[in-house]
Amino acid sequence: MVRGKVEMKRIENSTSRQVTFSKRRNCLTKKAYELSVLCDAEVAFIIFSHKGTLFEFASSNMQKIIKRYREHARETTMVNNSTELEHNVENLKYETANMVKKIEILEVSKRKLMGQGLGSCSMDELQDIDSRLERSLKIIRARKTQLFKDEIERLKAKERLLLQQNASLREKCGLRPMLLQPAPAPAPVPAPPQTPPAQVKERENCSRSTESVEVETELVIGLPQMRCS
Amino acid sequence: MVRGKVEMKRIENSTSRQVTFSKRRNCLTKKAYELSVLCDAEVAFIIFSHKGTLFEFASSNMQKIIKRYREHARETTMVNNSTELEHNVENLKYETANMVKKIEILEVSKRKLMGQGLGSCSMDELQDIDSRLERSLKIIRARKTQLFKDEIERLKAKERLLLQQNASLREKCGLRPMLLQPAPAPAPVPAPPQTPPAQVKERENCSRSTESVEVETELVIGLPQMRCS
DNA sequence: GCCTATTCATAATT
DNA sequence: AATTATGAATAGGC
Numbered sequence: 001m002v003r004g005k006v007e008m009k010r011i012e013n014s015t016s017r018q019v020t021f022s023k024r025r026n027c028l029t030k031k032a033y034e035l036s037v038l039c040d041a042e043v044a045f046i047i048f049s050h051k052g053t054l055f056e057f058a059s060s061n062m063q064k065i066i067k068r069y070r071e072h073a074r075e076t077t078m079v080n081n082s083t084e085l086e087h088n089v090e091n092l093k094y095e096t097a098n099m100v101k102k103i104e105i106l107e108v109s110k111r112k113l114m115g116q117g118l119g120s121c122s123m124d125e126l127q128d129i130d131s132r133l134e135r136s137l138k139i140i141r142a143r144k145t146q147l148f149k150d151e152i153e154r155l156k157a158k159e160r161l162l163l164q165q166n167a168s169l170r171e172k173c174g175l176r177p178m179l180l181q182p183a184p185a186p187a188p189v190p191a192p193p194q195t196p197p198a199q200v201k202e203r204e205n206c207s208r209s210t211e212s213v214e215v216e217t218e219l220v221i222g223l224p225q226m227r228c229s
Numbered sequence: 230m231v232r233g234k235v236e237m238k239r240i241e242n243s244t245s246r247q248v249t250f251s252k253r254r255n256c257l258t259k260k261a262y263e264l265s266v267l268c269d270a271e272v273a274f275i276i277f278s279h280k281g282t283l284f285e286f287a288s289s290n291m292q293k294i295i296k297r298y299r300e301h302a303r304e305t306t307m308v309n310n311s312t313e314l315e316h317n318v319e320n321l322k323y324e325t326a327n328m329v330k331k332i333e334i335l336e337v338s339k340r341k342l343m344g345q346g347l348g349s350c351s352m353d354e355l356q357d358i359d360s361r362l363e364r365s366l367k368i369i370r371a372r373k374t375q376l377f378k379d380e381i382e383r384l385k386a387k388e389r390l391l392l393q394q395n396a397s398l399r400e401k402c403g404l405r406p407m408l409l410q411p412a413p414a415p416a417p418v419p420a421p422p423q424t425p426p427a428q429v430k431e432r433e434n435c436s437r438s439t440e441s442v443e444v445e446t447e448l449v450i451g452l453p454q455m456r457c458s
Numbered sequence: 459g460c461c462t463a464t465t466c467a468t469a470a471t472t
Numbered sequence: 473a474a475t476t477a478t479g480a481a482t483a484g485g486c
Contacts, residue, residue, distance in 0.1 A: 008263065030481095035250070096324060113362075143347045234479075
């Protein structure tokens with residue numbers, strides 16, 4: 001350049017490096033400005049000094065130019081970050097909104113099943129909920145019955161086992177086998193009282209046998225039809 | 230600059246503008262590069278031509294420099310965009326996860342109320358659902374009764390009104406007032422059959438009077454305790 | 459910061 | 473795209 005061309009490498013003298021940085025930076029800014037004005041272009045630059053100080057220039061608005069840059073870059077390389085994030089946000093917002101709706105529907109539907117928020121229900125709807133609850137109760141009582149029966153079965157099996165053990169033990173000890181009392185005849189489980197008051201403590205069993213619990217109970221009212229369902 | 234200084238304003242001649250753009254752009258790039266080498270600085274610029282073509286230069290990596298720029302800008306002005314977006318994403322993800330949990334809980338709880346998915350229920354839990362359903366049925370039937378009674382009341386009021394109108398019309402026509410048949414004594418609503426089969430079409434009324442529908446029915450099991458509840 | 463010698467950038471022209 | 477004339481940029485000294 002002047003008085004002996006400057007080698008194109010880092011200036012080692014710290015002072016002269018700083019001076020050169022300052023001068024050239026100003027010139028660069030000026031040139032960038034001129035380019036933007038003369039040629040009607042959008043120009044922005046970012047400079048970090050060796051020490052980390054930020055210098056910037058933008059013919060209009062830095063954020064706007066960077067955004068435009070990213071959009072441009074995305075079109076070309078699709079290795080964009082910010083717009084991908086934005087996209088992500090959009091997706092999440094969409095899913096969030098859907099889930100909010102879903103929750104509302106579920107809550108309303110549950111509240112109705114719990115006998116709350118019935119003010120807006122027509123008689124038909126009440127009727128529908130009524131029979132749903134009825135069916136639910138039936139299923140639940142069948143299940144309870146099943147559990148009871150299972151337990152009884154288990155106990156009986158255990159009883160038989162113990163009696164057998166007992167018998168063989170007696171035999172080993174040379175004792176006369178005790179007269180096996182016949183197992184009590186399987187007492188029919190008492191039929192459940194109809195619509196028993198809620199305060200009842202002792203619960204009744206459905207005497208009808210283990211009808212398959214797989215009753216058709218698909219929900220029709222209130223189930224959201226959303227994509228995330 | 231040369232041969233008659235150039236006015237600092239947009240070059241109107243399109244061709245010469247483009248030429249100048251190209252030349253100056255190259256020089257700017259060269260200068261930027263020199264600055265980055267000589268002064269050990271990080272330099273990047275973005276140029277959009279008048280027509281929208283992108284030209285860029287970065288002494289290292291453009292994304293990295295922009296990121297560094299944004300971090301720097303955030304520290305100073307807190308008018309950051311990308312990080313705010315990221316923050317947003319975090320929040321949304323958090324809320325989404327919470328809602329997913331909430332939906333799961335609601336669905337399980339609803340399914341149980343509908344008598345489905347009972348396999349994992351203990352007897353205690355079945356008992357609990359049973360009494361909940363019982364209470365729900367009670368509330369719903371009370372509500373149905375209320376609706377029936379309201380309707381009956383409405384009909385009776387209408388009847389009275391019509392009878393009155395009838396009487397006054399007869400009077401106007403000079404006719405002898407018809408002997409008003411006494412309104413039929415309010416027939417007690419028939420008591421509801423107990424646990425009617427689900428197929429029953431005609432629905433019964435709870436004969437117990439309009440007991441407040443505001444029964445305490447708060448949900449304890451299954452209600453999510455989340456912040457977005 | 460300012461000065462100055464030199465090199466560079468570049469508008470106009472070909 | 474190459475040339476050229478000239479103003480601009482700038483390294484180094486103060």
